[in-house]
Amino acid sequence: MTSNVRFILIGKTGAGKSATGNFILRRSAFVCRNTPGSFIQEAEAHSVKLDTRIVTVVDTPGLFDTKGCLLRTLTSVQSSLDFVKPDPYCILLVIKVGKLTEIEHYTAELLKIMFGPNVLEQTIIVFTHEDDATLSGKNIADLVNDLDENESLKSLLDECGGRYITLNNCESNEELRRDKLHKVIMMADTLAIGWKGYYEKSFSVYRRVIQKHAEDWKGEHLTVEQVRIIKEEQKQEERKYTISSNVAGALAGAGIGLLGVATFAVGPAAVVALTAAIPVIAKHFK
Numbered sequence: 501m502t503s504n505v506r507f508i509l510i511g512k513t514g515a516g517k518s519a520t521g522n523f524i525l526r527r528s529a530f531v532c533r534n535t536p537g538s539f540i541q542e543a544e545a546h547s548v549k550l551d552t553r554i555v556t557v558v559d560t561p562g563l564f565d566t567k568g569c570l571l572r573t574l575t576s577v578q579s580s581l582d583f584v585k586p587d588p589y590c591i592l593l594v595i596k597v598g599k600l601t602e603i604e605h606y607t608a609e610l611l612k613i614m615f616g617p618n619v620l621e622q623t624i625i626v627f628t629h630e631d632d633a634t635l636s637g638k639n640i641a642d643l644v645n646d647l648d649e650n651e652s653l654k655s656l657l658d659e660c661g662g663r664y665i666t667l668n669n670c671e672s673n674e675e676l677r678r679d680k681l682h683k684v685i686m687m688a689d690t691l692a693i694g695w696k697g698y699y700e701k702s703f704s705v706y707r708r709v710i711q712k713h714a715e716d717w718k719g720e721h722l723t724v725e726q727v728r729i730i731k732e733e734q735k736q737e738e739r740k741y742t743i744s745s746n747v748a749g750a751l752a753g754a755g756i757g758l759l760g761v762a763t764f765a766v767g768p769a770a771v772v773a774l775t776a777a778i779p780v781i782a783k784h785f786k
């Protein structure tokens with residue numbers, strides 16, 4: 501496998517996104533912090549060469565920063581795509597292990613409105629602070645058992661195809677660090693094999709709908725109803741776009757056919773008239 505690897509880090513403020521980014525890059529490229537409140541306002545990317553491959557990591561603003569408008573933050577998180585598209589990328593949903601709450605499930609809903617309904621098919625959950633869990637007498641098996649008790653997290657893990665990794669970002673054992681890195685890159689490689697493509701038009705629809713609502717819904721959270729409205733509008737807009745591009749494509753095809761007939765029957769003057777008419781007709785179907 502020689503292709504490059506691209507990760508986008510997403511999660512709550514303080515979950516350990518930047519620390520995870522540094523773990524992958526094996527250097528302190530992103531600034532970590534202890535105080536509450538998201539540090540970066542826009543997506544930020546750094547790369548490292550690992551053997552023959554370039555690994556790119558995109559850090560994003562923390563979700564649920566109590567100061568900001570959530571929808572504005574979502575548009576900033578979406579801009580992380582600009583660093584990776586149109587190539588395969590993998591989302592790392594970063595969760596602080598000691599704080600498994602309902603909000604992570606809600607985060608998955610936000611991922612869907614930012615990146616589309618199938619986003620979890622290319623998502624790996626990263627549980628950080630593995631060292632904290634060890635300190636309180638838990639091991640990885642206990643953590644997974646905890647998930648079983650928490651229905652919404654269990655279903656989130658299922659939706660992510662059971663992909664997760666636990667990390668101690670402060671791990672000092674170089675061999676353990678390398679093993680974890682190897683594991684997460686292998687997971688990303690497996691996801692890249694099943695990559696279904698990058699759809700610029702769909703993403704611009706998702707982004708536009710979120711931007712539109714950011715004007716009115718300035719709160720730090722979205723209600724279930726607001727998420728449902730956004731999803732519905734995104735679906736409708738996407739459908740409208742597909743229909744209009746199909747109609748435009750069919751008209752253009754028909755136009756080319758007619759041009760052939762016109763050239764044969766009445767000469768170049770008809771060709772010019774028809775060429776002018778096609779965009780006008782197509783516009784009525786948009």
Ligand SMILES: Nc1nc2c(ncn2[C@@H]2O[C@H](COP(=O)(O)OP(=O)(O)OP(=O)(O)O)[C@@H](O)[C@H]2O)c(=O)[nH]1
Pocket residue numbers: 511512513514515516517518519520531532533534536537538539540561562563628629630631632667668669670
């Ligand atoms: N002990 C321990 N500390 C960690 C771990 N991961 C992150 N931290 C610490 O947790 C704090 C927050 O981590 P960050 O990586 O800055 O969190 P973030 O998600 O980037 O936060 P925002 O940028 O504010 O959204 C920092 O002090 C990190 O050093 C971990 O696995 N173990």
Ligand SMILES: [Mg+2]
Pocket residue numbers: 517518519531532533539540559
């Ligand atoms: Mg950070």
